[in-house]
Amino acid sequence: MRKSFTLIELIIVIVIMGILSTITFDILQKVYKNYIFVKETNRLNDKVNYALEEISALMKNRIKNSVIATAYPIEVNQTDSSKVDFDYIGAIEENTTKYKVLEWLGKDYEAKNGMWDESQKRIQTGWSGFIDLDKASKTNDDPQEFNVTTLYSNFDVVKIIDANITSSLGDDTNIFDDNITTLVFSFYDMGGELSPDINHSFGWYLDKDRGREARSIFAIQNYTQHSDYSVDLNITRISEYNETELYARYFLVRTAYSLVPIENNTSTTNDYNLTLYYNYRPWKGDWWNKRADTGAEANHTLVLNHVTQFRFKKDLHTDIFRIYICVQSSFLDINATNKLEVCKERMIY
Numbered sequence: 001m002r003k004s005f006t007l008i009e010l011i012i013v014i015v016i017m018g019i020l021s022t023i024t025f026d027i028l029q030k031v032y033k034n035y036i037f038v039k040e041t042n043r044l045n046d047k048v049n050y051a052l053e054e055i056s057a058l059m060k061n062r063i064k065n066s067v068i069a070t071a072y073p074i075e076v077n078q079t080d081s082s083k084v085d086f087d088y089i090g091a092i093e094e095n096t097t098k099y100k101v102l103e104w105l106g107k108d109y110e111a112k113n114g115m116w117d118e119s120q121k122r123i124q125t126g127w128s129g130f131i132d133l134d135k136a137s138k139t140n141d142d143p144q145e146f147n148v149t150t151l152y153s154n155f156d157v158v159k160i161i162d163a164n165i166t167s168s169l170g171d172d173t174n175i176f177d178d179n180i181t182t183l184v185f186s187f188y189d190m191g192g193e194l195s196p197d198i199n200h201s202f203g204w205y206l207d208k209d210r211g212r213e214a215r216s217i218f219a220i221q222n223y224t225q226h227s228d229y230s231v232d233l234n235i236t237r238i239s240e241y242n243e244t245e246l247y248a249r250y251f252l253v254r255t256a257y258s259l260v261p262i263e264n265n266t267s268t269t270n271d272y273n274l275t276l277y278y279n280y281r282p283w284k285g286d287w288w289n290k291r292a293d294t295g296a297e298a299n300h301t302l303v304l305n306h307v308t309q310f311r312f313k314k315d316l317h318t319d320i321f322r323i324y325i326c327v328q329s330s331f332l333d334i335n336a337t338n339k340l341e342v343c344k345e346r347m348i349y
Helices: 007-059 109-113 155-168
Strands: 068-071 085-088 101-107 115-117 122-124 137-139 142-150 182-185 217-225 231-237 250-263 272-280 299-314 321-333 339-348
Touching (some): 115 155, 155 250
Antiparallel strands (some): 068 085, 142 231
């Protein structure tokens, strides 16, 4: 009986074990790489989905005919209005890359939702969105000034909620006296898609010499709250205009919003931080990158980093528009020149 391997047998065993270990290592390496790939893909999917959910939630409260797409020169800190080009979202062509910034006016939904009224044991709505046209009147024959009555509203609640919000953002001002919270009539409900002209309706890049005005924005000069939850309002148009027609539906607006792709790294092309700007008011001369009162950028927060594409397009015949976002991995390459990238599209109604 043999008690040991021969030298040749040992060599054969060692070679076979070496081959098996190499194969096993390659298999484990591929399994691990696949695990990392799947994990990173899922992470990017979750990031984009969360960002799109956040954007969709905000834009559901947009004033639909106020949405614009804005083109900037190379310097995103440019504050010369003559160098800023913008257009209504519905006029933007499908594959244009000129307009990179999306801006809109948001309804003051926090104040609309209201607050708990202990005496009534219920939620008290801030503003209803409707006025009684039979009670609307001009004031002192001034074409800019009107008296209107809104029903089922409590502007004391509006004042409390909006004052708390603006104070938390660093603005300790009177929301009505300083035109922080303003009123916008909804031309949209009259069957037309646009108010008279996007250039002079909402104050975007306010510049009277260039015809950029805020004719659809009304300052709330004062109000009288009644016990039946009707409110008498004295309102004045921000920009002079001889139109005297009022509409039954209105919105309160406290801020504009913008989604801006800020370049993330100048040494890498197509790598952006998608940033949400808020707490700025075009009708006061504010831009997302320069508030008129402070000269500083508006409040902002990061929505998504390592964005490679941010595109948007409104449907020609409906209120629906699409937002398309691509985001890339910060570390995982799929080949020598490209990183792992995930793209998603969301319909916003």
